[in-house]
Each structure stands twice: as structure tokens, then as C-alpha cells.
Amino acid sequence: MFSSELEARFEKLLKSYPPGRQRSAMIPMLLYGQDEVGSVTDELIEEVAKRVGVTALQVNEVLSYYSMLHRKPMGKYHVQICTNISCLLCDGDKLWEQACEKLGIGHKEVTADGQVSLEEVECIGACSWAPAIQVNYDFHHKVTPEQLDRLLDGLKKNV
Amino acid sequence: MYNEPSPLETRILSRRFGKPNSASIDTYLADDGYQAFVKASRMKPEQIIEEVKISNLRGRGGAGFPTGMKWSFVPRNSPKPKYIVVNADESEPGTCKDRLLMEYDPHLLIEGCLIAGLAVDAYAGYIYIRGEYRYLIDIVDKALAEAYQKGWLGKNIQGTGFDFDLYTHTGAGAYECGEESALLESLEGKRGVPRIRPPFPAVVGAFQCPTVLNNVETYCAVPPIIRDGGKAFADLGVAKAGGTKLTCLTGHINKPGVYELTLGFPVMKMIEEVGGGIRNRKKLKAFIPGGSSCPVLTAAECEGATMDYDSMASRKSMLGSGGVVVMDEDTCMVKVALRIMRFYAHESCGWCIPCREGTTWLRKLLTRFHQGMGTRSDIDLIGDVSKNMLGRTFCPLGDAAALPTISIVEKFRQEFEDHLDGKPCPYEHASHMVTV
Numbered sequence: 001m002f003s004s005e006l007e008a009r010f011e012k013l014l015k016s017y018p019p020g021r022q023r024s025a026m027i028p029m030l031l032y033g034q035d036e037v038g039s040v041t042d043e044l045i046e047e048v049a050k051r052v053g054v055t056a057l058q059v060n061e062v063l064s065y066y067s068m069l070h071r072k073p074m075g076k077y078h079v080q081i082c083t084n085i086s087c088l089l090c091d092g093d094k095l096w097e098q099a100c101e102k103l104g105i106g107h108k109e110v111t112a113d114g115q116v117s118l119e120e121v122e123c124i125g126a127c128s129w130a131p132a133i134q135v136n137y138d139f140h141h142k143v144t145p146e147q148l149d150r151l152l153d154g155l156k157k158n159v
Numbered sequence: 160m161y162n163e164p165s166p167l168e169t170r171i172l173s174r175r176f177g178k179p180n181s182a183s184i185d186t187y188l189a190d191d192g193y194q195a196f197v198k199a200s201r202m203k204p205e206q207i208i209e210e211v212k213i214s215n216l217r218g219r220g221g222a223g224f225p226t227g228m229k230w231s232f233v234p235r236n237s238p239k240p241k242y243i244v245v246n247a248d249e250s251e252p253g254t255c256k257d258r259l260l261m262e263y264d265p266h267l268l269i270e271g272c273l274i275a276g277l278a279v280d281a282y283a284g285y286i287y288i289r290g291e292y293r294y295l296i297d298i299v300d301k302a303l304a305e306a307y308q309k310g311w312l313g314k315n316i317q318g319t320g321f322d323f324d325l326y327t328h329t330g331a332g333a334y335e336c337g338e339e340s341a342l343l344e345s346l347e348g349k350r351g352v353p354r355i356r357p358p359f360p361a362v363v364g365a366f367q368c369p370t371v372l373n374n375v376e377t378y379c380a381v382p383p384i385i386r387d388g389g390k391a392f393a394d395l396g397v398a399k400a401g402g403t404k405l406t407c408l409t410g411h412i413n414k415p416g417v418y419e420l421t422l423g424f425p426v427m428k429m430i431e432e433v434g435g436g437i438r439n440r441k442k443l444k445a446f447i448p449g450g451s452s453c454p455v456l457t458a459a460e461c462e463g464a465t466m467d468y469d470s471m472a473s474r475k476s477m478l479g480s481g482g483v484v485v486m487d488e489d490t491c492m493v494k495v496a497l498r499i500m501r502f503y504a505h506e507s508c509g510w511c512i513p514c515r516e517g518t519t520w521l522r523k524l525l526t527r528f529h530q531g532m533g534t535r536s537d538i539d540l541i542g543d544v545s546k547n548m549l550g551r552t553f554c555p556l557g558d559a560a561a562l563p564t565i566s567i568v569e570k571f572r573q574e575f576e577d578h579l580d581g582k583p584c585p586y587e588h589a590s591h592m593v594t595v
Contacts, residue, residue: 018240066290125254
């Protein structure tokens with residue numbers, strides 16, 4: 001059900017914690033699993049629950065707390081725009097408005113073709129290189145409106 | 160490199176930043192790497208802790224608690240295993256320094272963990288890295304593998320008889336997990352809600368065992384302290400606060416970046432000479448010393464202030480995490496207060512009511528205000544609600560939301576009055592005019 005790389009990672013994670021503490025691997029397993037599967041699916045929840053030794057309900061209870069874990073699939077390219085204080089002072093809020101307008105979608109929404117999704121995020125730790133954006137896990141620093149425009153065009157074409 | 164270094168820096172922790180292959184173990188070993196661990200392995204645990212106490216190193220995550228004292232709270236004769244936990248959940252708005260330490264010098268962090276492990280007789284450690292920093296997890300994992308391969312981690316490290324394992328652990332998006340007890344809950348695979356204290360993590364921490372929990376930068380300061388002696392580190396700073404601080408200059412500043420400055424560095428010199436002054440030759444309006452949880456200072460309060468715990472405390476603010484936010488004369492302080500509160504309302508874990516309800520209520524009040532629909536009595540209400548959160552929440556997140564808000568309402572009250580009676584934000588136009 002998972003790739004061999006992911007299986008190897010799961011195995012390593014389950015060995016990383018003291019005996020009887022395999023529950024500790026739950027959140028990393030969900031995040032790495034989501035990266036491969038596309039979202040936290042019912043199957044992923046069942047599988048993680050089984051491997052760490054808790055119920056699916058217990059996994060559900062935990063995952064709803066963490067903002068990076070999504071029950072529904074985001075776009076192939078998940079564009080996260082920071083508008084927190086340091087980025088705001090460098091017009092990160094205007095980048096956010098620009099992206100919403102250009103793509104015609106809002107917070108945590110996905111374009112009709114499933115290609116791009118948007119999220120207004122809290123501080124991503126790029127404050128000295130504001131305004132900052134993350135596309136999936138890649139950082140883009142000191143983003144200008146023109147760069148954002150080109151970036152979004154590139155994501156749309158890159159089917 | 161992310162930014163040009165400044166000649167005014169004192170580069171102790173950042174001395175390998177930007178050098179070729181700085182993250183590799185070969186580069187580290189060729190530059191006296193792991194020699195502080197070798198030295199520490201010949202010292203008694205009490206001597207290691209004493210050296211850290213002499214250094215006047217204080218926690219670099221924001222709280223500023225003396226590190227040596229924290230380590231001394233770990234019970235020596237406890238039969239339980241002991242753990243080292245690294246808080247690499249860097250998410251205090253304005254802060255982006257731990258990123259660089261892990262990216263450029265992961266072995267410095269590993270060596271700091273090893274020395275802490277010797278000091279408290281721990282057998283394993285966990286580096287809790289925020290989920291957004293995936294590339295750093297890869298870099299640190301690679302460094303860990305190198306350290307195992309060359310015998311600097313694992314069993315009987317370099318023949319010292321000391322066993323130590325170190326792992327990375329990823330978060331998945333939650334500011335609250337930077338709070339130490341919430342981080343430990345999250346590390347155990349639970350929602351990141353804070354634990355009631357006492358007992359403190361030194362006694363009951365990770366997996367209910369004694370635990371040393373410090374910020375990335377704090378651990379990274381330990382190898383230089385052991386190598387050169389605690390006194391040399393203490394002498395770099397001021398009384399009761401030794402060494403250097405990685406300082407992130409952000410906001411309306413000409414040369415934003417991460418700079419390593421000695422404790423006690425003058426604020427105005429930092430803005431003008433290290434940061435190249437305010438953008439577009441504007442005047443300074445407001446200043447946050449170390450992350451959005453700190454009370455805001457006015458330009459007048461910055462005069463004569465220095466970047467250390469006591470100077471900031473005397474101005475009723477905090478040194479915090481090193482996330483400096485500089486705001487120019489065109490900044491709308493109502494908008495700033497609103498954005499800060501939106502953040503805390505989003506990140507409140509919901510565990511305790513004063514924080515959950517207080518941040519949400521304040522977010523609504525401030526939103527209304529910024530839209531020009533506030534009333535005069537709302538100004539006092541914002542202050543009152545904030546003051547009623549202070550000291551009444553389970554963890555410091557409630558205070559972190561209340562303190563900047565109280566300071567903005569008290570120091571920039573006129574700006575709130577300027578937003579009354581349906582008036583449009585007087586600064587919106589000005590801020591649109593700003594160009595880089």
C-alpha cells in the first residue's frame with residue numbers, strides 16, 4: 001500500500017522511541033504518509049493506528065490539532081503565503097490577495113483542475129527574508145508581485 | 160548565504176555560516192569539531208554544569224532561564240532513563256535563526272546535545288523540528304548518519320564508555336508545540352496541549368522521565384563554552400547574560416538578516432549600523448525586541464536600550480527569541496495588533512478558557528476596529544480583556560497574546576481613536592505608497 005521508501009521510514013520511526021512508546025511515531029507517520037498519499041485518508045489513519053497500537057479514533061483526535069495535516073487533498077502544488085507580522089510589514093498580505101484573485105480560490109481551496117491550492121499561513125520562519133512563500137516544502141524568499149505572478153503561471157502550466 | 164555578515168557581529172555560533180560544505184562532518188572535524196565533547200568526557204558531570212553556570216548562558220528560545228541551573232534540576236539519582244530534547248519548533252513570529260544553525264552547522268547542535276547528555280547522564284535525545292522545515296530534517300538526518308558512521312553517536316562513543324542515540328522528530332504545524340510541555344505531549348503522539356507544572360520537565364519530561372529541554376541555539380552555545388571556558392563566554396555579554404545572541408532583523412529595515420551580536424548590543428546601533436537603518440529613510444515608530452509575544456517599544460523607549468534581558472525588563476518588555484521587528488512611521492498599529500491577535504487566536508490550543516475565549520474575543524474586537532466600526536469604549540475593553548488573560552492561562556500563550564496588545568493600546572491609543580466613527584484606516588494609503 002505504501003512505497004518501499006515510506007515503509008523504510010515507518011520502520012525506522014517505530015524503532016526511534018523507547019519500548020512501549022510507539023505512539024510517538026504517529027504524527028511523523030501521518031505527515032510523511034500524507035506526502036505520499038496526498039491527504040490523510042481513512043486507510044492511512046487505520047494503518048497508522050494499527051502500527052502504533054492505538055484506535056483510529058485516537059489518531060483522528062490527534063490529527064485535527066495539527067494544521068499541516070489535511071483530511072482532504074490539497075493541490076499538486078500547495079502554495080502557502082505567510083501574512084504574519086514580519087511578512088505583513090513587507091506586503092505579504094498583498095501577495096495573498098493577488099494569489100486569491102489570480103487563481104479565483106481562497107483559503108484552503110483547490111483549483112478545479114486540482115493543480116494548485118492556497119493557504120494563508122502563520123509564521124514559517126523566513127522573517128528576515130520576507131515576504132515569504134512555501135510551495136509544498138520549498139521556500140521562496142523576498143517574493144515580489146511579479147515573481148508571484150510568474151510562479152503561479154508556472155504551476156498552472158506544469159501539468 | 161542569506162545575508163551579508165556585518166563587521167559588528169561576534170561570530171561564535173555562526174562562524175561556519177556560508178562556508179562551503181559547512182554542514183559536513185569532515186568540515187566540522189577539521190575545525191576542532193567534537194573536541195569540546197572529548198574535553199567534557201574527561202570532566203565530571205557537575206563540572207560541566209558548573210562551566211555552563213559560569214557562562215551565564217540563558218535559554219535562547221525566549222524565556223531566558225539560566226541553562227546551567229535548568230540542567231542542575233535533573234535528579235542525579237533517579238533510576239529512570241534521562242532524555243535530551245531539542246526545541247527546533249521555531250515558530251515565534253519574527254524568528255528565523257535556528258533554521259540557519261541547523262542548515263549550516265548541524266554537527267554543532269549534535270555536539271551540544273552530546274555534552275548535555277554527559278552532564279545529566281542521558282542515553283538518548285530527540286530533535287523536535289517543525290514540520291515546515293522538512294529540508295532541515297533531511298540535513299540533520301544526514302548529519303546524524305555521518306556522526307554514527309564516524310563514531311560520534313551510538314555505543315561507547317570514541318572509547319569514552321558513553322552511549323548516546325539522537326533522533327529527529329517532525330511536528331506537523333502548531334505554534335503551541337514550541338511551549339516545552341506541549342512539545343513533550345506532541346513528542347508522545349498526542350495533541351500539543353500544555354501540562355500542568357510542577358513537576359517541571361527536568362523531573363518529569365519526555366516519556367515521564369527526567370529531561371533537559373532547550374532551544375537549538377542554547378545547545379549550540381555549549382561546545383564553545385566547554386572549549387573556551389564558561390568565563391570567556393560570559394565576558395562577551397553583560398552581567399547575568401553571557402555570550403552572543405542570534406538576532407533576526409525583520410520588518411522595515413534596509414538590511415534584514417540574521418546577525419550574531421553580543422548580549423547588551425545597543426538597540427539603535429543595531430538598527431542603524433547593523434541593519435542599515437529604516438527603509439525609505441522613514442522614522443522608527445515601534446520596535447519588537449524578540450518575537451511577537453513581547454510588549455512593543457516606542458522609538459523613544461529604544462533610545463539607550465540594549466539587547467539584553469535586564470535592559471528590556473526595565474522597559475517592561477523582554478529580550479525574547481531574537482526576532483526583532485522594526486516598524487516605520489507609516490505602520491498602522493491597529494493593524495499590527497489585529498494581525499498579532501489573529502495569530503494567537505489561531506494558535507490557541509483551546510485547552511484553557513481564558514486563552515481560547517480571550518484571543519477570539521480580542522480578534523473580533525480588533526477586526527471591527529480596523530474596519531472603522533469600533534466604539535470608544537472598545538478601546539478600554541481591548542485592554543481589559545487582555546489584562547484579564549494575564550497570568551490566568553495554563554501556559555504562556557495567553558500572556559504572549561495579551562502583552563503586546565496591552566502595550567499597543569497603552570502606547571498608541573491615539574491610533575485607535577483615529578479609527579473611530581467609521582473612518583477608514585488613516586495609514587492604509589500611506590502603506591500602499593511604500594516601495595522597496
